[in-house]
Every structure is written in structure tokens, then in C-alpha cells.
Amino acid sequence: ETGVTQTPRHLVMGMTNKKSLKCEQHLGHNAMYWYKQSAKKPLELMFVYSLEERVENNSVPSRFSPECPNSSHLFLHLHTLQPEDSALYLCASSQESLFVAHSNEKLFFGSGTQLSVL
Amino acid sequence: TQLLEQSPQFLSIQEGENLTVYCNSSSVFSSLQWYRQEPGEGPVLLVTVVTGGEVKKLKRLTFQFGDARKDSSLHITAAQTGDTGLYLCALNQGGKLIFGQGTELSVKP
Numbered sequence: 001e002t003g004v005t006q007t008p009r010h011l012v013m014g015m016t017n018k019k020s021l022k023c024e025q026h027l028g029h030n031a032m033y034w035y036k037q038s039a040k041k042p043l044e045l046m047f048v049y050s051l052e053e054r055v056e057n058n059s060v061p062s063r064f065s066p067e068c069p070n071s072s073h074l075f076l077h078l079h080t081l082q083p084e085d086s087a088l089y090l091c092a093s094s095q096e097s098l099f100v101a102h103s104n105e106k107l108f109f110g111s112g113t114q115l116s117v118l
Numbered sequence: 119t120q121l122l123e124q125s126p127q128f129l130s131i132q133e134g135e136n137l138t139v140y141c142n143s144s145s146v147f148s149s150l151q152w153y154r155q156e157p158g159e160g161p162v163l164l165v166t167v168v169t170g171g172e173v174k175k176l177k178r179l180t181f182q183f184g185d186a187r188k189d190s191s192l193h194i195t196a197a198q199t200g201d202t203g204l205y206l207c208a209l210n211q212g213g214k215l216i217f218g219q220g221t222e223l224s225v226k227p
Binding site: 002004040042045058098099105107109110111 | 158159215
């Protein structure tokens with residue numbers, strides 16, 4: 001257990017569906033992240049939230065919409081996705097944002113949501 | 119953007135063998151993290167190396183940070199099936215944790 005819980009673990013959706021991924025951290029951390037992991041590609045940072053404010057949007061298409069209602073919860077709202085969006089979506093948290101903290105801040109990851117877009 | 123290159127991309131060995139995987143960059147970095155990701159799970163931090171020439175040991179795993187701070191290696195002694203997974207190196211670049219592509223290790227009984 002890493003203290004970061006993601007639901008659902010698996011999701012299959014059509015291109016016209018709307019769905020949401022949920023992440024919850026029980027570590028009292030102040031920063032949360034969404035990463036995308038595709039086959040044979042490095043993890044790609046999508047969004048960073050620090051103290052519930054978005055501090056980074058890494059050129060992610062608008063069909064991905066993050067929401068951070070409080071420092072413990074992070075959502076990723078999905079709509080009109082494409083098949084190439086199929087991937088493992090990982091949530092992570094850290095005590096402080098990498099922007100303000102010592103560069104050795106470490107990330108705690110959830111188990112991910114395996115998303116398939118048909 | 120600083121690129122982290124990991125090698126080899128895939129490694130399949132028998133239980134009991136030793137192995138080394140590498141992480142290289144064209145630029146100097148102040149510190150480097152190593153993560154392991156087991157199938158069906160997210161990455162878990164193994165170690166952070168911060169000083170050029172540093173060597174850190176974690177049971178059968180030995181991590182080394184190059185003197186020039188542009189490369190790092192992970193050596194596993196007497197690999198076990200439980201070592202199977204994706205080994206990732208990562209560095210903080212401008213507030214973003216950037217990952218290498220990883221080395222996928224398979225240890226067969």
C-alpha cells in the first residue's frame with residue numbers, strides 16, 4: 001500500500017462516453033499529479049496540482065479535464081477520447097510540489113487505471 | 119528537454135544471475151531517482167542518489183551515481199523472481215519529474 005488509491009482499476013469506454021478517474025491520497029501530501037503511461041513510451045506528466053491549484057498543464061488535449069477539490073482528492077474527467085488515449089493513467093502525490101521543494105522530493109504512485117478506448 | 123536513456127530496454131535472465139542496467143543523460147543532473155514498477159502496479163521509489171560517485175546499497179541492489187553526474191547504474195546480485203518489473207530512472211527538471219523509458223526485467227525460475 002502506497003497510500004494513494006485509484007479507482008477504477010480498469011475502464012473500457014467508447015469515444016462518445018464521459019467518464020471520470022478518481023484518485024485519493026491518505027498521506028497528507030500537498031501536491032498531486034496525473035501521469036500517462038503508454039506502451040514503449042516514458043511516463044508522461046499531464047497535470048500537477050499544488051495546494052489544490054493547478055501549477056502545470058503539460059500541453060494536454062482539452063478532452064482531459066482535471067479537478068482537485070481538496071488536497072486529498074484528484075479527478076480526471078474524460079470525454080470524447082480517441083483510441084490512442086488508451087493507456088495506464090497513474091496518479092501520484094508528494095509532500096510538496098517539485099517546483100518549491102528540495103529536488104529530492106519523491107512521488108508516491110497509485111496502482112493506476114488501465115483505460116481502453118474503443 | 120533533458121533526455122534520459124535507459125539500457126537495455128529488455129532483459130531476461132535466470133534466477134541467481136547478476137545484472138546491471140544503466141541510465142544516461144547528455145546533461146549533468148543534480149540528483150537521480152530509481153523506481154521499480156511491478157506488473158499491475160504504480161512505480162515505487164527505490165533510492166535517490168545525489169552526490170557524484172555515490173554508491174548506495176539496498177539489500178541485493180547497488181546503485182551508483184557517475185562521477186560526472188550524467189549517468190547512473192543499478193546492479194542486482196543473485197536476481198530473484200521477485201525482482202521482475204520495470205526499472206525506471208527519473209530526475210527533477212524544472213519542477214517536473216521526468217522518467218526514462220525503463221528497463222523491463224524478467225527473472226525466470
